[in-house]
Amino acid sequence: MNTVIEIKEYGARIGGGCFGFIAGPCSVESAGQIHRIAARVKAAGASFLRGGAFKPRTSPYGFQGLGAEGIELLVQAGREQGLAVVSEIMDIRTIDLFEGVDILQVGARNTQNYDLLRELGRTHKPILLKRGIAGTIKELLLSAEYIMASGNQQVILCERGIRTFDGGYTRNTLDLSAVPVLKELTHLPVIVDPSHATGRASLVEPMALAAAACGADGLMIEVHDDPGKALSDGHQSLTPGQFERLVGRVRAVREALK
Amino acid sequence: MNTVIEIKEYGARIGGGCFGFIAGPCSVESAGQIHRIAARVKAAGASFLRGGAFKPRTSPYGFQGLGAEGIELLVQAGREQGLAVVSEIMDIRTIDLFEGVDILQVGARNTQNYDLLRELGRTHKPILLKRGIAGTIKELLLSAEYIMASGNQQVILCERGIRTFDGGYTRNTLDLSAVPVLKELTHLPVIVDPSHATGRASLVEPMALAAAACGADGLMIEVHDDPGKALSDGHQSLTPGQFERLVGRVRAVREALK
Amino acid sequence: MNTVIEIKEYGARIGGGCFGFIAGPCSVESAGQIHRIAARVKAAGASFLRGGAFKPRTSPYGFQGLGAEGIELLVQAGREQGLAVVSEIMDIRTIDLFEGVDILQVGARNTQNYDLLRELGRTHKPILLKRGIAGTIKELLLSAEYIMASGNQQVILCERGIRTFDGGYTRNTLDLSAVPVLKELTHLPVIVDPSHATGRASLVEPMALAAAACGADGLMIEVHDDPGKALSDGHQSLTPGQFERLVGRVRAVREALK
């Protein structure tokens, strides 16, 4: 039987035939920003709100996120709109700050941070586990196993692009065949993040449609109400209007394939 | 204006809104085999018949194809069924043997065989140009440029998977984001070969659906009426019945996205 | 001026013209094992003893190391032989256990675990930072920057092979050109780990010689007195005798290039 991840409070579900839209900005930037975006993605059909507060940036001099305050703003915005919230945790010592967060995300740089995985296995929250930057399918499954071996069976796997030789037009290479491969190998839900995978807004909708067509259980999409001014990843963010169109078209594809 | 490749005789078209199904065995093995398969893929909705006669095999001791006889059998089968035929040319000195072939295919190992490309640019047949094994988008476009600079504007680009680190579950990594990227950069039709990309029959339909969803102009699918006994690539071949199902579902996706 | 890492107590140095040999088993397995190996590598010319106590294993069901006890045994063996000791730290919460360890190693899976790097930047011990599994040169330098931005300038960079498509004969692809590239870009010492890079004992000496020839400041070599019975990575471990030969030949190469 396929695992279903459900945040009952909000009726938000992923897996077992339920397709979930996780949407929101790369980073929480301000109360206004996250509330505006939350309202828009809710209206468009999302049931999960994403937003980074602790950001793993390649350079120590990049914007590192609002931290504890960012989490607070995200949780408030989610509650107000009736959206379950998802945010990345990088350091287990900050776990208390994530009390109001519904799903804890492990980013691609921490997919093999086994101490973190083991600790998250002792929590009672669902874990959204991203595939490593150059992680194999087997490594992803074994990282999930670290969480589950510690007692937490609620894991969502996320394909987010792998590093290959071709960095000219896309940031990573979205490996969509990982979706049907994982669906053959595991009962866990599998979602796709076309925003980080491609790094370009114009590619997000086509790859989201493709993900839905090959059997993904959900999508994680970066949405910003003013992408040109985003503090991080603006070039890959959809506007709320573009996201709404994407939701409609993804639903049409899923309907056609029933 | 987008380039449309058309084989008028058979009303077979790819590009400019027309979605083409190219189907058939990896290798032409016998008159009976290619005729049986041709009849089945025609009935299922294909308008192009594929079949290798000159096979580029990694080892000199592998089955190298039936050569001239294979081409002849393929052309006969295509004519009988009203299917345009596609076959790979590896050496320009064999060009005369391809007289009856409608579309000349350049395989991934020859994508940067510039002398071959230049010569094909002097023919009047459409060229199906596969992306190199580890070819960038830019290299693919410049290889097409070699053909076009010699006078032949009829080029179909084909994404067929790239070589990455993860060879455990799939033969190559199908890079579907290449489809919308290429559609942004060129007027040429872009098709996808999920059979060679994944190397596994169970992944062909999901990836074909994904290709259609993200904007491909056609598909190249390996079909064999007895995959277990195929002389090459049997593990990635669909049965005619599986191909028929695939066609129906691809059409449903395209319909939903109109 | 090039940074030199020195453990004064033992006269052990890496960088600024001093070439350091770090040798020892993949994992500390027992008091007897680590003492025997320590004596042999010291006699052969090593000035640093390595040995894993907390092991980052892809599977949660693999041997995870002896933990605190392993560190203790390693430190005892090092002191007895007058060798500085190096061991991997995976979780900052275990930092107190590493009091006797002279150099803290960050493994390839944690190269972008920024919280760990920041914390290590607040310690006063040298950090041996391994390149990520598919990490770029720039990412490695920026990860070092995380440590240095927190106040600790004592960083050793370690090339240990990158993940590429060719996994048939070697575990990773040792990227030796990273050595002269890094020497152009940074004042930090650069060492090479041919054991993890190649995964095969027969390749360790040739690649160690190559590393010395292209300008590395040191080597990290797995040595086990009974490789066939090693609990981890036995197939890539040299015997003490092989290590002794390697040291002599590396010194000959360096002498020739003075």
Next chain:
Amino acid sequence: MNTVIEIKEYGARIGGGCFGFIAGPCSVESAGQIHRIAARVKAAGASFLRGGAFKPRTSPYGFQGLGAEGIELLVQAGREQGLAVVSEIMDIRTIDLFEGVDILQVGARNTQNYDLLRELGRTHKPILLKRGIAGTIKELLLSAEYIMASGNQQVILCERGIRTFDGGYTRNTLDLSAVPVLKELTHLPVIVDPSHATGRASLVEPMALAAAACGADGLMIEVHDDPGKALSDGHQSLTPGQFERLVGRVRAVREALK
């Protein structure tokens, strides 16, 4: 017994303990250029002169080489200086033009052009076979097998860098562990081309030294007497003076390892 490639006329040898230096410009540009360079590399210790006349360029609009005239100039320069000459052949139909060429080179884009390999297997000249752009060790050996299965046992294998994710500082990733791996698997001589692998003059000497240290049988080095004005690949060319220094240091490394 290891295969030795020998051009008796000039006493030029590679393999079986003989280390050969192949040097010269990327492209033959003029009579003056190739004669000047030939004299300099001969004086510095090379026994083979390289120079491209038919150039496989990614773009059809790049400089494609002097063709037949280039071959003629190269051969003249080689004879005058007593150097065996090496040049790349891309199309078997040009074979007659290569009569005076001592070693026929197959470039990385043609490593799997099996028709070309088969034809070269019917010649009586040694073949210098470059590894494919993303070719595995096994594929390289099987491509050599195509030549040998056609009757020509004189094959030199050449590692020239593979395509990986890290294109920031070097053009390709020089996979030096391929050298000892190939030496374990085959009797054929193995040489290294650090010029194409790294794409940067400053990295050529360190990587040449590393190649010699890990057991290569020879080196292929781009040398130009005015790199800033070279029609192709000037940024990776050594000056004759730099090449002379390289030869001396490579010899010192080999002497030290005897």
